[in-house]
Every structure is written in structure tokens, then in C-alpha cells.
Amino acid sequence: MTPDLRVNLGSLALRNPVMVAAGTFGYGLEYRDLVDLSQLGAIVTKSLTLAPRMGNLPPRVAETPAGMLNAIGLQNDGVDAFVLETLPRLRDYGTPIIASVAGETVEEYVVVAEKLSRTGGVAALELNLSCPNQARGGIEFGVSPELTAQVVAAVRQATDLPLIAKLTPNVGDITPIAQAAVQAGADILCLINTVLGVAVDARTRQFRLASKMGGLSGPAVKPIAQYHLWRVRQALPETPLIGVGGISSVEDAIEFILLGAHAIQIGTANYVQPTLAQEIVQGLAEYLMESGLNHIEAIRGVVM
Amino acid sequence: MVVEHRRREANLYELILHAPPIAQSATPGQFVMLRPMRTHAPLWRRPYSILRANPDKGVFSVLYSVQSAFTELLSMKPIGSTVQTLGPLGSYFQPVRSARRHILVAGGVGAPPLCFFAARLAPTLQADERILILEGARTADLLIGMDEFRALGAEVRIATDDGSKGYQGYVTDLLAAALNEPVESAVYACGPNRMLRVVAQLCLERGVPCQISLDAPMPCGMGVCLGCAVKVNTPDGGAWYKRACVEGPVFWAEEVCWE
Numbered sequence: 001m002t003p004d005l006r007v008n009l010g011s012l013a014l015r016n017p018v019m020v021a022a023g024t025f026g027y028g029l030e031y032r033d034l035v036d037l038s039q040l041g042a043i044v045t046k047s048l049t050l051a052p053r054m055g056n057l058p059p060r061v062a063e064t065p066a067g068m069l070n071a072i073g074l075q076n077d078g079v080d081a082f083v084l085e086t087l088p089r090l091r092d093y094g095t096p097i098i099a100s101v102a103g104e105t106v107e108e109y110v111v112v113a114e115k116l117s118r119t120g121g122v123a124a125l126e127l128n129l130s131c132p133n134q135a136r137g138g139i140e141f142g143v144s145p146e147l148t149a150q151v152v153a154a155v156r157q158a159t160d161l162p163l164i165a166k167l168t169p170n171v172g173d174i175t176p177i178a179q180a181a182v183q184a185g186a187d188i189l190c191l192i193n194t195v196l197g198v199a200v201d202a203r204t205r206q207f208r209l210a211s212k213m214g215g216l217s218g219p220a221v222k223p224i225a226q227y228h229l230w231r232v233r234q235a236l237p238e239t240p241l242i243g244v245g246g247i248s249s250v251e252d253a254i255e256f257i258l259l260g261a262h263a264i265q266i267g268t269a270n271y272v273q274p275t276l277a278q279e280i281v282q283g284l285a286e287y288l289m290e291s292g293l294n295h296i297e298a299i300r301g302v303v304m
Numbered sequence: 305m306v307v308e309h310r311r312r313e314a315n316l317y318e319l320i321l322h323a324p325p326i327a328q329s330a331t332p333g334q335f336v337m338l339r340p341m342r343t344h345a346p347l348w349r350r351p352y353s354i355l356r357a358n359p360d361k362g363v364f365s366v367l368y369s370v371q372s373a374f375t376e377l378l379s380m381k382p383i384g385s386t387v388q389t390l391g392p393l394g395s396y397f398q399p400v401r402s403a404r405r406h407i408l409v410a411g412g413v414g415a416p417p418l419c420f421f422a423a424r425l426a427p428t429l430q431a432d433e434r435i436l437i438l439e440g441a442r443t444a445d446l447l448i449g450m451d452e453f454r455a456l457g458a459e460v461r462i463a464t465d466d467g468s469k470g471y472q473g474y475v476t477d478l479l480a481a482a483l484n485e486p487v488e489s490a491v492y493a494c495g496p497n498r499m500l501r502v503v504a505q506l507c508l509e510r511g512v513p514c515q516i517s518l519d520a521p522m523p524c525g526m527g528v529c530l531g532c533a534v535k536v537n538t539p540d541g542g543a544w545y546k547r548a549c550v551e552g553p554v555f556w557a558e559e560v561c562w563e
Contacts, residue, residue, distance in 0.1 A: 026528040034390075034526075055545055061521050061531035066345040068523060072530050075545060219344045248344050271524035272339065272349060273388075 003288035004295045005281065007041075009240035009262045010187045012124050012162040014041040014096060017257065017296060018281045021244050021267035022047055022100035022126060022166070023072070027086045034274045037093040039281055041263060045082065047102035047128045050112050052078040062199045062208035067218030067246075068268060069199055071211040074102055074131065079112045083119045096123035098164065101155070104134040109151050110158045117159040124162040127151060127186075130170075130193040130215070142168035142193070145180035156185030164242065166190040167228070169221075174228045175235040182239055189232060190242035190265070192225045218268040222246030226259055233260035233301065248276070250283030257284075260301035306381050307363055314446045316367045317379065318355065319387075324362030326391050330354045332421035333517055333554040336366065336391030337525035340378040350374055351522045351549070353417040353494070354392065356452075367416050367448070393525050395554045397421045400490035400513045404432055408458075409479055409503055410439040411495020415448035417517055418494055426456045434459065436482060440475025440495070444468035476502040483510055491557075493517070504557035514557035520548040535561040 005016035019042040025031060028043045037043065055075025062069045076082075082099075090097055099116045103109035109127065116122045129142030129151065141147045152165055165181035167174060169192040178189055194215025199208040225245020233241060243261030247253050248269040256264045266277045273279075284296060293299065307320040326336065337349040352366035370379045381387055397417070399406065406425060408418040422435055429435070435458040441447045442465045453460050461478050462470030471478060476499060483489060483506060493503045494517035507514035520532035527550035536546045536559045543561050546552065 024528065030526060030528045054543070055530060055533060058533045058535075058545075059521055060533055061523055061529065063346065063348050063521070063523075066347060068347060070529070070531065072533075075530050075533070218347050268347070268523075269344070271526075271529055272344070272347060274526065 001294060003285050003293060005284060007262050007296060009242070010162055012096070012188065014263060016041040016281050016284070017261075017263035018253065018277050018284070019044055019098070019242070019263055019265045020270055020277050021265035022128060024267045024270045027082060028090045028097065029086060031270070031274045036278060037095050039278045040095050041281070042096040042098050042123065043090070044098040044126055044265065045100050046076050047074055047100040047131075048076055048079040048082050048112055048116070049074055049102050050079060050108050052076065052081070057210040059208060059210055060214075062214070064197070064199055064216065064218075065220060067216050067220030069197055069209060069214035069216055070194070071209045071214035073211070079115050083115060087119060087121055091121045097121060098124045098126050100126045100128050100166075102128040102131045104131060106150055106154050110154050113155045114158045117161050122161060124164055124188070125155065125159060126164040126166050126190060127155060128166055128193070130166070130168045140168050140170060142177060143171050145176045148177050149180040149184040152181050152184035152186050162187045164188040164190050166193055167232075168193045169224055169228050169245075170196050175231055178232045178236055178239075182236060188240045188242060189236070190244060191228050191232060192221070192245045195221050195224055217246070219246045219248050222252060226255065229256060229259050229261060247280075248273075250280050250287065253280045253284065254287055254299070257296065257300050258303040262300065306383050306385050306387060308383065309379060312367065313450070314369075314441075314448050316369050316448065318365045318367055319378065320363050320365040321387060321389065322363050323389055326389065327357045327362045327364045328359040330357040330364055330392040331396035332424050333396035333417050334392040334394050335417075335525075335553065336364075336389050337393065337522075338366070338378065339388040340374075340381050346372070346374045346377075348523050349388075349390070349525060351393075351525055353517070354420055355416040356420055356423060367413075390525055394549055395552055397492050397515055397517075397554055399425055399428070403488050403490035403513065405434045405436055405487040405489045407436045407438060407479065407482055407489050407491045409475060409491060409493035409495065409499075410437065410449070411475055411493075411499040412441055412446065413448065414493070414495030414499075414517070415439060418492065419449040419452045421492060422453060422456055422458060426458070436461070438463070438475050438478045438482065440464070440478075440499070442466065474502075475499065476506065479503060480506055483507070483512060490514070501562050504560065504562065507557055515554050516557055516560070517553045518548050518555060518560070519553070522549050525549045535563065537561050
């Protein structure tokens with residue numbers, strides 16, 4: 001018998017727990033010739049802002065040991081272009097679409113969330129809390145429990161869709177932020193976003209990114225993601241969690257589920273191996289069969 | 305599937321791969337993303353311009369030199385093994401049919417896509433059309449593709465930084481001189497970005513049609529990550545970033561915003 005991979009994250013029901021992470025799968029259609037989109041648990045879009053954003057000066061990316069730094073600067077065509085042009089085509093695949101919402105102000109998050117909620121065809125909203133807050137000198141919203149709560153509460157008022165708060169790891173203790181997000185109305189927590197870092201070129205004696213600092217992702221960050229997941233699960237045992245950070249194989253995905261993730265996201269590995277998400281869906285089923293288990297929930301959180 | 309690692313000039317190897325769908329559809333200027341490893345360190349695939357393609361035999365090749373962990377792994381792939389390959393990707397050189405002389409400007413390791421372009425262009429030329437190759441390198445032993453260019457019967461002019469072969473100086477000096485000759489020309493260039501900037505400027509000043517192939521760090525090659533951003537001028541007088549992997553790597557010189 002084929003094991004049951006269906007999962008429920010509160011009211012968000014998925015056919016399997018394997019999603020593709022924001023910003024690593026374009027708007028969703030770019031990989032359609034390589035990947036069977038209908039096999040994925042969900043597709044998280046590139047982060048959407050109110051107006052189109054040009055993004056940062058290049059170079060925007062640098063390869064680092066078992067990882068990469070990026071400072072794309074939220075380049076996107078804006079929420080209206082996504083709703084009008086991309087979403088109607090993406091819906092045809094029948095895979096839940098999770099829209100990643102970004103903003104420089106609380107009001108921007110709210111307006112983008114309203115537009116995505118009204119249009120129909122969006123299964124959930126994921127708040128990118130790693131955006132620079134213009135009112136506070138560009139620090140990430142997600143480093144402060146108060147700012148996190150402000151954004152989540154404001155968006156909560158503006159939507160009935162399941163609300164995912166994506167947490168930044170760039171904090172000393174992630175649990176107060178996780179608690180603030182849930183108290184303000186987040187249904188689901190997703191962790192982690194990228195880890196701040198810099199890279200230097202010894203030959204040119206310059207930073208390797210034009211914006212100097214960027215977000216580290218890839219296999220290098222997996223232990224950091226697993227650490228924060230483990231901490232948040234202890235603090236909030238009832239909250240559905242999405243694990244993301246460096247997942248590059250079936251084994252990696254299983255590790256996050258063993259640590260308590262209801263679902264997982266593939267990020268940077270999509271660039272290297274676009275078919276990985278599909279392969280992980282298959283691999284999870286095989287792992288359960290080999291273990292004589294018939295439901296993915298049987299392995300969730302067994303590593304305490 | 306790896307057919308051969310053929311030792312070439314300039315400490316390079318020609319990696320010949322059997323992949324009929326790529327060999328059949330590859331157009332000069334396009335590239336492939338290679339992944340010889342199954343591990344994630346090094347992490348990224350790497351883009352390689354296509355040097356030649358034989359649709360009948362189903363093979364194509366790229367040039368590489370062994371100078372990093374990635375290229376070491378690539379060099380160790382045995383004959384008959386597979387290298388994960390995405391492609392052919394990106395835009396391509398478009399012959400300017402009104403030109404009587406096609407000037408191909410190659411700087412350093414920028415020569416491979418122009419070898420492919422010259423090979424496809426040569427059989428299509430009218431009686432009064434010519435190909436002129438301008439190639440620059442630091443030293444004579446780093447010149448790439450001389451045999452291919454000469455076999456096509458193209459005129460080749462060389463510049464080296466140390467004067468060990470041809471003109472001592474930059475290949476862009478040769479281009480400036482060539483553009484002063486009274487022939488209607490079109491320019492196609494690939495090389496370091498600082499060379500391409502000068503090539504573009506020389507052509508734009510003279511109203512010469514010019515296409516350039518730009519290099520940028522490229523994590524995905526499929527238009528997803530927006531890492532390989534190239535600033536372009538938009539029709540409304542503004543600017544925006546395009547992707548070297550999808551809208552590029554070949555751009556019209558007037559489109560690129562050089563700042």
C-alpha cells in the first residue's frame with residue numbers, strides 16, 4: 001500500500017509535505033518544463049511587493065562553502081502583475097499556491113495581502129519577515145517580537161487565508177519571536193529564512209556582493225535551521241511548523257520531519273537540482289514503506 | 305554522456321558530450337549548465353558556452369580549464385559517464401544580414417561561442433560577405449580557437465598584452481582600426497565585461513550593430529534566482545534588470561546600461 005503523505009497544517013491541507021521555498025522557484029511557472037508541478041505539496045511564490053521592485057545592484061550572488069549568499073533585493077514584478085498574469089496560469093496545475101508577501105512598511109504588507117486574498121486561488125499567505133523595515137532604519141521586521149506582532153496582527157485583520165510567518169534566524173533567541181507571531185494570529189510558522197553573512201574576494205580586495213551583506217542559504221545552514229526548529233517546537237508544541245534551510249536530499253527532509261516539521265521547503269537546492277522536490281516526495285513514500293509505516297505523521301516529531 | 309576530454313591549446317580541455325537533443329537545437333551564443341558532482345560542495349552548476357555542435361552525431365562540446373574544485377570534478381568524469389546537463393539555454397547571436405563584414409571580437413576565454421558562431425555563419429555568406437576575427441589574449445599561448453577560425457578561411461587579427469603575437473595592446477584597438485575601414489560591418493563580441501564595455505562604446509559611437517555576450521555569476525541558469533542580473537535600458541527611458549541566463553547572455557549593445 002502506498003503510504004499516506006497528506007498533511008494538515010491547521011486548515012491548510014496538502015497532498016504531501018514537500019513545498020518549494022519562496023524565491024527559489026520563480027513565480028512558479030519557470031520550471032514547468034522540468035518539474036511536474038502537480039506532484040508538489042505546494043508552491044511558494046517569489047516574494048511579492050506592492051509596486052514592481054528593481055532589486056539590488058549586481059553582483060547579487062556569491063558561492064560559499066556548501067552554500068551561497070544572495071542579495072537580490074526582492075526584485076519582482078509587483079503583486080498586480082502576479083495576480084493578473086501568473087496566477088491564472090499557475091492555478092491550472094491544481095497545486096496549492098502560497099503567496100509570499102513582502103513589504104517595507106506594515107501598510108504595504110496589508111495591501112499586498114488584501115489583493116492576494118481577494119483574487120481567489122491563493123491557498124495561504126507566507127509573510128517574509130526578513131524585509132528591511134523603512135521606519136526603523138532598515139532592520140529586519142523579524143528580529144523584534146513587537147514588529148513581528150505588528151505585521152502579523154495587521155495582516156491577520158486583512159485576510160481569512162491561513163497565515164504563515166516565516167522567521168529569521170538572525171536573532172539570539174527565536175522563541176519570543178515565534179510566540180509573538182502566533183499570539184498575533186499566525187496559524188503556521190516557517191523557519192528559517194537566510195542567515196546574514198558577507199564574503200570577500202582576496203584577489204580584488206572587495207566584497208563579493210555589491211550590497212556587501214547577503215543571506216546565506218544551502219546545505220551550510222541546515223544545522224542552524226534544525227536548531228531553531230527544535231527550539232520553536234519545544235516552545236510551541238501545538239503550532240504547525242514548516243522546516244526550511246539547506247534541504248538537499250530525501251534524508252535531509254526526513255530529518256526535519258523527525259524534528260517536528262509538518263512540512264518542509266526546498267530552497268537553494270532547486271537551483272542545482274530542479275527535480276529534487278519531486279524526488280523527495282517519492283523518497284518519503286519509500287522511506288515509510290521500508291519502515292513499515294503507512295502515514296507520514298508516524299515519523300513527525302519522534303526526535304525530541 | 306562523456307565522449308572525450310580532448311587536450312587543447314591554452315591549458316584547456318574540450319569536453320565532448322553526447323546529448324542529441326542539445327546537439328540538435330544548440331544555437332551559437334547559447335550555453336549549458338553542467339553538474340559533474342552529486343554532492344553539494346561545490347554547490348552551483350556552472351555555465352559553459354557551446355563551442356561546437358554536431359547534430360548528426362548528437363554531440364556538442366565545451367572548453368574548460370582545471371582551476372577549481374568544480375573543474376577538477378569535471379575533468380575526472382570518465383568516458384561513458386554522465387554529466388547532468390541543462391540546455392541549450394539563453395539567447396544567441398543573430399547574423400546581421402545587411403552587413404558585408406562580420407567582425408567577431410574574442411577576448412581571452414570568450415572565444416568558444418564565437419568559434420561556434422563563425423562555423424555556422426561561414427556557409428551562409430554571400431560572395432561579398434566576409435568574417436573578420438579579432439582575438440585578444442594576455443600572451444600568444446593563451447589564444448583560443450585559432451585552428452577553427454583559420455579552417456573557415458576567415459581573416460584573423462591578433463592582439464596580445466605582451467606582444468608575443470600580433471599587435472601589442474588591446475583587441476579593442478584592433479576593433480577601432482577595423483571600424484575605420486570603409487566596409488559595412490556588424491560586431492559580435494564575447495570576453496571580459498570591461499572589454500565588452502569598450503566594444504559596445506566603439507560600435508554605438510559609429511552606429512554599428514553590435515551584439516555582446518555577457519558573463520555573470522549564475523546559480524540556476526533557468527531565470528529563477530535573478531542572480532545574474534544585467535541592467536538594461538527600458539523603452540520609457542528608465543532601467544530594469546534582465547537575466548543573463550534567459551534574456552541573455554547575448555544582448556544588443558544599445559540595450560545594456562553601462563553606467
